[in-house]
Amino acid sequence: MDDFRDLYQQVILDHNQNPRHFHSMDNATHEADGHNPLCGDQIKVYLFVEDNLIKDISFEGSGCAISKASSSLMTTTLIGKTTDEATKLFEEYQTLITTGKGDTKTLGKLAVMSGVHKFPARVKCAILSWHTLKNALNNKNETAITE
């Protein structure tokens, strides 16, 4: 039961219900689509980057609470970070959700996602937005797919 409470923490339910930066962006410098065919999750990530600095970030789409909360948390965490910092955080976050371990200081709010590692079937839900982000930053046009 505690594992389960960790997975569906109040913060996560809140971000699911009231996702932050949940809209499209007209002046985006980077954008990419993500798709999880297994659950049908669909997401689009927009970035406004200047001098390697993420000045704005937003997302749109539909998905489960885990995927929506992870997208929402990702946007709140990355605003004001450099693209290099974002890439480093991606790796740190990936370790967190697959092993439950990570430096809470660097991860900040993202640390609430650590419960995912106890539910292997949900890791893909928690990582979709980040794969999509990576594609957007690399100007890759292909849809990020997690399954």
Add this chain to the structure above:
Amino acid sequence: MLKNIRNDFPLLSSTNRAKPLVYLDSAATTQKPRQVIDAVSSFYESNNANVHRGIYQLSEQATKSYENVRKSVADFIGTADPRSIIFTSGTTESINLVAYAWGRKNLKPRDEILITEMEHHSNIVPWQLTTRETGANLRYIPILKNGTLDLSDPEKYFTKKTKLVSIIHQSNVFGTINPVKQIIDYAKSVGAITIVDAAQSVPHANINVEELGCDFLAFSGHKMLAPTGIGVLYGKTKILEEMIPFLGGGEMISSVSMESATWNEIPYKFEAGTPKIAQVIGLGAAIEYLNKIGMDDVQKHGQDLLKYALISLSNIPELTIYGDSTNRGAVISFNVDNVHPHDLAQFLDQDGIAVRAGHHCAQPIMTKLGLSSTTRASFYLYNTKKEIDALCESIVKTKNIFSI
């Protein structure tokens, strides 16, 4: 309601996340009764030998048991000739066998293969592969919003070009039971070969291939109390005899020289290699178990549970049930407002309830109805109304958590 059978299923008295297991995913695979488990282990303990080749008692016995199951399968689906029963690994292999051994030989460019928008991926992808090899075209009978087939304009789909018609008997997503007899008659009127994907129907009702008049019928043992890895392809003997082999190897030949080989007679022509002997024995025990209860009672139990569940679930205002065919099996797909199916399934799991969430290996139908995924509960002979109550209770609880 069927009584006193839950004790036959060891796994049903176990727990899921420390709660009594409520298993509502039998459309994916069923639990196994003690009788099937014992039949498989007793085969390994006292009867194990390869079949069809040993000149010793043990092998003769194993061969006899194996071939007896072929007879009971034939009986079970209403055909007199056991040579029309081919053991495969499941519905998927059965359909692929026809696609390969009939399709590749007989289909020509611009011929048409007709399926429906309701199919499981296992009755779509083999035909897509076949069209690539043969130049034939794949066409779909459309589905209506209510989860039934649109058969209003048969001449549009059943034409002189139609050479093969393959249809799902009961939808694994909506439970819709299709009018296969009618479709087979349309197919026959244009001279097409017919295949019925009976993966979801054979476990639940009396199916009679002679009455249906189909040329082929495919189903899986694991969805009807038998082990995984065993399935059946029924085929009319005349057609089977004219078909090319599927897999090559031992068992399926009558003689082999350095240059070539001649084929064994049916059904062995299609059973290359050492067969799934223990699984076949398990299938035999499953059929015996079902026959003892009687398929009419199995069906009635499923229908009783279905009616009860449809009423109970409709009482939850935020819940939408997909498909409202009047003729349907014990499968219900639904969604709850503001709760993603994956989250719902995860919350139900926490209460010991096992359901399926996702696209149910039927992406085309989901796309057509504008759904990305649904939650699916399915019932079998061991389920109870109390379990459906537990399902509804847990759904309401979850819904409340997500609407705060």
